[in-house]
Amino acid sequence: MNKFLWLVRRELWEARVIWIAPVICAVIIVGGTLGASVFSHGVDIGGLNPEQLSKLNDVLRPDKLETVIAVGLGGMLVPLYLVLAFTQFFYAADALYGERRDRSILFFKSLPVSDTETVLSKLAIASLVMPGAIVAAGLVSQVGVALILSAKFASFGAVTSHLWTARVWGDVLVLDGYLLLAVIAWTLPVVGYLFLVSAWARRAPVGLAVLIPGAVILAEWIVLHTPHVWWTVVGRLFGLFTRAFEGGTRHGLGFTVDADQLQVPTDSVRTLLLRTEFLVSPEVLIGLAVGAALIAASIGVRRYRDATI
């Protein structure tokens, strides 16, 4: 195993929340769905309960039904993303501060591991391993929920074969993969910012990470009476799903239920996502450049500042 993988492994030893949080999420989602399917009638997917969904067999073309199922299962990643945002924030804010607080940085700096390797290993955790683990937990949850729904549908005498087609799971994987890329790209500047604060702060990096943009927003409002920074911050923190899927929804990704009329796109999820162009949008590309600059600055601060607080 090479040195970089050992550094990543070290992070997994220290911050067990990295893998515990996704496992708990998957258990809650699958367990909750199982409980609800056993004890109530109200299990739903995409706003439709099993009875409604089973009736769709009769009125929908199979490809449309499969898109509904895929998008419905894909929607399960939304709550998981919130868990990721929470754990990622605290991990990144502590990543380069915790080692100075407990002075263990002096142990790690006594070993032949460069600051670049160390910071990049922490970045790999925050921007690859954590989103990857959450999406993996999402996939496990999707399979688990689909199994439970299969059993539930079967109990209504509905045909369940549409849940298990290659197209449904191909679309689910594409959605999950797309969201993984979108999360990584979208959150990189936030992770970079938190790393820099974490490397710089003499105390309370979490508070400082919140206070700095707060102060900038306030200053802009007082001096210029404009809310640009506010909307930039809010958009970056809460706007991922809106931005990542707005191209798709404009082209008909997703479905709506209005007065018992189900509006379903005619194209596949894959075709629709290709039209989103989110991953090459200026917001994402500028964010990636800013994120890279902030990560480079974090490496510099870890390298050149006093090793302890």
Add this chain to the structure above:
Amino acid sequence: MATLIAADNLTKNFGATRALDGASFKIESGRIVGLIGPNGAGKTTALKAVLGLARCEGSLKVLGLDPYLQRDQLTTRVSFIADVAVLPRWLKVSQALDFVEGVHPGFKRARCEQFLARTTIKMTSRVRELSKGMITQLHLALVMAIDAQLLVLDEPTLGLDILSRKQFYDTLLSDYMDAERTILVTTHQVEEIENILTDLLFIDRGRIVLDISMEQVAERFQQLVVAPDRAEAARALKPLNERQLLGRHVFLYEAADPAQLERLGEVRQPSIVDLFVAKMQRGAA
């Protein structure tokens, strides 16, 4: 003997405070050097400079490398124990071995396990479950299993009881030190390392005020103990320092004539502590 560390006119400022003020010294291979000074004298800054953790003005070469700019190359050849509290508390003993083995090409795992087998430390324990003494033993076992040319110890036994401190230095001497290795150590418990040092570096207010081998200490410095009626005659020989002990006067001299001193009273070799106190008081005067 090759020169391992060559520092010339090292200067470092922290704001208005001058931590190093033109410190110059050389350390040869195979030596055990004590860097000794009062609090705030610049010891830790000097060690940080040697380890490439702090940039200083002046010239500094460690194993022929610029420690600040070539730190990544240096860390494979230099080991470092800051103090007992730096091993991460969440780390398991087995993980510590796995990690150091994974990142350090010079780490000999079997050797480390051999050291640990002599202790009561369990592989499954986490650092937070170990006593201070055990953490030091673990850190020492990790460091001693690394093939490094230079070992830097900054207050390595801080906060340990007497037994643990003695065990630390005994192990270091018997199991680690050989002609190929060099140790640079700072500590406040000077008396405990007096017998293992080969060289002394006294540092005060950022300057090296004494750079001497232990053999030279015996040749160059003498302590004279005299009765009160001889005190005036002893003072006339310009001692570095004078103190009273149980009604007698104790003087410390540099480069005095031993025969002349013997005529006045009892001549002894000064301890490092006596020498240190004399040098620091003289510097402060």
